Amino acid sequence: MYVAVKGGERAIENAHAWLAEERRGDTDVAELSVAQIREQLSLAVNRVMAEGSLFDPDLAALAIKQARGDLIEAIFLIRAYRTTLPRFGFSRPIETAEMACDRRISATFKDLPGGQVLGPTFDYTHRLLDFKLAADGEVPPAPMGQTSAEPVPHVTGFLNREGLIEEAPADDSDPGDLTREPLELPADRSLRLQSLARADEGFTLGMAYSTQRGYARTHAFVAELRIGTVAVEMDIPELGFEIEISEITVTECETVNQFKGSKTEPPQFTRGYGLIFGQSERKAISVALVDRALRWDELGEDDVGAPAQDAEFVLYHGDNVQATGFLEHIKLPHYVDFQSELELVRKLRREAGSDKGQEAAE
Amino acid sequence: MDSGTAERKDWMGLLARAPEGRIAGLMADAGLAGDTTWLRPPEVGSVMVRGRTGGTGAAFNLGEMTVTRCSLKLACGTVGHGYVQGRRKDDAGAAALVDALMQTDRADQVADAVLVPLQAEEVERKAARAAKAASTRVEFFTMVRGEDA
Known part of the structure; x- marks a missing residue:
C-alpha cells in the first residue's frame, strides 16, 4: 500500500x-x-x-x-x-526500398546490386582508446567516392523471385496503436513491432541473444541491414493530396531464417524484421531476431517454452519506462505497509518464543 | 494528378526539408515579404510515422515525430500551408508564406530567390553524403585457389 x-x-x-x-x-x-x-x-x-x-x-x-x-x-x-502533443495524424508507410543509404550490408550475398556499403561504422575498429580525441577534436574530411545511379533493392526481393522466401504483401489497413489502446494479448505482428521498436535496447538484445544461444533457436542470417534517410509523406486533408513533411533517418534489419516447412507451407526461408528510428543497428538486429522468435505460432513451429517465444513475457517486460516506474516505486514511502509487516513478524516471534518456553517447561 | 499539384507537392517537400532558418534567410536576402493573416497560427503536434512489416508488407506504427504546421492567407486571399519536422514555428510560417506566394503572379520571383537555391543546396548536401557512402563501398577481390584456376 x-x-x-x-x-x-x-x-x-x-x-x-x-x-x-x-x-x-x-x-x-x-x-x-x-x-x-x-x-x-x-x-x-x-x-x-x-x-x-x-x-x-x-x-x-x-x-x-x-x-x-x-x-x-x-x-x-x-x-x-x-503525451502533451496533439496528434495531427499518421504518415503513409515509409518506403525503405527508396532509402538514401549511408550504410547497407548483407551477410548472405557478397555481390549484390547496390553493393556492400559500410558507412560510418564501428565495425573493424580495434576498440583501442583513441587518446587523440582527448587532445583535440580536429578530423580530416571523410573521403568522397564515385556515386552511381544504381538502385539499391531489398535483398529479400532476390530470394522472392525464386519463391524461396515467404512473401510480405502490402497491406495499408490501419494497424493497432499501443499509444491509443493499452497493449492486450494476443498482439498481432504490427503491435509487436511497434512495441519492440520502443522497447529497451538492453532487454531486446538479451532476448535476441537468448535465441542465438539455443532458447528458441531460429538460425537467423542478416539478409540486409540498411541505415539512411527516407521521406515521410502524409495526406493533408486541407490540400486533398499527400506531401513530404520531413526526411528521417532509420535503421532497418531483415533476417532470413531456416524453415523446414509445415502442413500448409513448403520449406522456405522465413523473415524477421526490425525498423528503428535513427542509427541503431544493434537494436534493429535484436528486434528482427525477437520478431522472428515470436512468430512461432503463426508459422506452425513448436513452443519450446523459451522466453523469447512468450509474447507476454517479451512485450510486458521490454518497456523501460514502465519497468523503471514499477521498480523504482518501491523506494518511495511504504511506511504503513512496513509497519504491518513489522507487527506481524513481532507477533510471530512472540508466538514462537512462547512455544519454545512451553517446550522447555515440558 | 495535374502538373500544378505535382509542382506544389515538390515545393512543399523542398520547404519541409530546408535547414532551420534557411527559408527566412533567403526571403530576407531577396527582400521578399507578404501581408498575411493567420488562418491557423503555427502549432506543434505529432504525426505517427508508419513502417511496413518486412519493408513491403502490412503497415505498423513505428513511432511519432514532432511536426509544426500552420496556414496563412495573403491579402489577395491566396492560402498557404506549412509543415516542417520539429518545434519550428518560424520555419513553418516561412514555408507557408512561400507556398502562398508560389500560387500568385510573384511565383517566378519567389522560385528564383528561394526554391532554386534551396534545391541546389539540397542536391549538394545529398551528393556529399552519397559520395562519402560510395567511398565505403567494398570492392571484393576473389582469391582463386586450387586446381580449377
Missing part, C-alpha cells in the same frame, strides 16, 4: 537545487550545449528517440542534458512530453 505523506517539502526543494548544481558539474569546465549533444552524442540521441518513441533530435538532446546522461530518465522525459 502506498500512502500519501506530508512534509519534506523543503528537503525536496533543496535536493532538486543540489541536483541542478551537480548536473552542471565543475563550473570551470565549459557547459555542454544541446546542439553539442545532438551533434556529438548522436547515437545516445538516437536511442532516446527510438525508445522515447518520438523523432526529434533537439528534444532528445535536451532530455539527455536534463537527465545528466541517464538515458532511461531521458526516455521517460520524452514519453511524458509526447
Whole structure:
C-alpha cells in the first residue's frame, strides 16, 4: 500500500537545487550545449528517440542534458512530453526500398546490386582508446567516392523471385496503436513491432541473444541491414493530396531464417524484421531476431517454452519506462505497509518464543 | 494528378526539408515579404510515422515525430500551408508564406530567390553524403585457389 505523506517539502526543494548544481558539474569546465549533444552524442540521441518513441533530435538532446546522461530518465522525459502533443495524424508507410543509404550490408550475398556499403561504422575498429580525441577534436574530411545511379533493392526481393522466401504483401489497413489502446494479448505482428521498436535496447538484445544461444533457436542470417534517410509523406486533408513533411533517418534489419516447412507451407526461408528510428543497428538486429522468435505460432513451429517465444513475457517486460516506474516505486514511502509487516513478524516471534518456553517447561 | 499539384507537392517537400532558418534567410536576402493573416497560427503536434512489416508488407506504427504546421492567407486571399519536422514555428510560417506566394503572379520571383537555391543546396548536401557512402563501398577481390584456376 502506498500512502500519501506530508512534509519534506523543503528537503525536496533543496535536493532538486543540489541536483541542478551537480548536473552542471565543475563550473570551470565549459557547459555542454544541446546542439553539442545532438551533434556529438548522436547515437545516445538516437536511442532516446527510438525508445522515447518520438523523432526529434533537439528534444532528445535536451532530455539527455536534463537527465545528466541517464538515458532511461531521458526516455521517460520524452514519453511524458509526447503525451502533451496533439496528434495531427499518421504518415503513409515509409518506403525503405527508396532509402538514401549511408550504410547497407548483407551477410548472405557478397555481390549484390547496390553493393556492400559500410558507412560510418564501428565495425573493424580495434576498440583501442583513441587518446587523440582527448587532445583535440580536429578530423580530416571523410573521403568522397564515385556515386552511381544504381538502385539499391531489398535483398529479400532476390530470394522472392525464386519463391524461396515467404512473401510480405502490402497491406495499408490501419494497424493497432499501443499509444491509443493499452497493449492486450494476443498482439498481432504490427503491435509487436511497434512495441519492440520502443522497447529497451538492453532487454531486446538479451532476448535476441537468448535465441542465438539455443532458447528458441531460429538460425537467423542478416539478409540486409540498411541505415539512411527516407521521406515521410502524409495526406493533408486541407490540400486533398499527400506531401513530404520531413526526411528521417532509420535503421532497418531483415533476417532470413531456416524453415523446414509445415502442413500448409513448403520449406522456405522465413523473415524477421526490425525498423528503428535513427542509427541503431544493434537494436534493429535484436528486434528482427525477437520478431522472428515470436512468430512461432503463426508459422506452425513448436513452443519450446523459451522466453523469447512468450509474447507476454517479451512485450510486458521490454518497456523501460514502465519497468523503471514499477521498480523504482518501491523506494518511495511504504511506511504503513512496513509497519504491518513489522507487527506481524513481532507477533510471530512472540508466538514462537512462547512455544519454545512451553517446550522447555515440558 | 495535374502538373500544378505535382509542382506544389515538390515545393512543399523542398520547404519541409530546408535547414532551420534557411527559408527566412533567403526571403530576407531577396527582400521578399507578404501581408498575411493567420488562418491557423503555427502549432506543434505529432504525426505517427508508419513502417511496413518486412519493408513491403502490412503497415505498423513505428513511432511519432514532432511536426509544426500552420496556414496563412495573403491579402489577395491566396492560402498557404506549412509543415516542417520539429518545434519550428518560424520555419513553418516561412514555408507557408512561400507556398502562398508560389500560387500568385510573384511565383517566378519567389522560385528564383528561394526554391532554386534551396534545391541546389539540397542536391549538394545529398551528393556529399552519397559520395562519402560510395567511398565505403567494398570492392571484393576473389582469391582463386586450387586446381580449377
